[in-house]
Amino acid sequence: MTKTIKLYEIAHSRTGDKGNIINLSLIPYIEKDYEFLKEIVTAEKVKMHLKDIVMGEVTRYEVPSIKAFNFVCTNSLLGGVTTSVSLDTHGKSFSSALLEMEVQFPIECD
Template sequence: MSLRVYDLAHSRTGDKGNTANISVICYQEKDWEFLQRELTPERVMEAFRHIARGPVRRYELRNLKAFNFVIDNALGGGVTVSLAQDIHGKSLCSVMLGIELPDREPTAALR
């Protein structure tokens, strides 16, 4: 199985209005730069394309080995009007953890 965010980090979702914030917290400090390079806002937007309109902003929290992804237009209009079952989007961290990442040491032969 290919490398997923799940293998390197843990995550929690929070909500404010129609915006979700999803943390990505490295288990190990050494993985932070890899995720900084590979877990781009574009890659995250692609994974949430069928759920959220976006945009996605990424904030870096090097001090906590973490990132904070803020995804707009993600919660069906917001907690109070959303027709979704998970109106807070609490389960969305699982989508983040499921994002597949490129192999850490790509072999030159693939090119």
């Protein structure tokens, strides 16, 4: 069985920016959830989830030694910090947007 949850229920995220590129970390609160996230949170699904704010490619990097992921999203900041008139020029709210993604999480049956 599964239940629908949002990523913020099992993981946290931070963002960083460089020009018109944003990086999003995704780190499970519990290390054992890393394998679940590895299967379900693909670059393609992140791209689809953030389709209104990420105009370029999304690349996922896996960091198994620390049970984390890094998503690099190109063409994401409306030109970058120095050229954008966006309210969130550094893209700090992207982590909140990512964590709103809904996934089907397995639940144990008694």
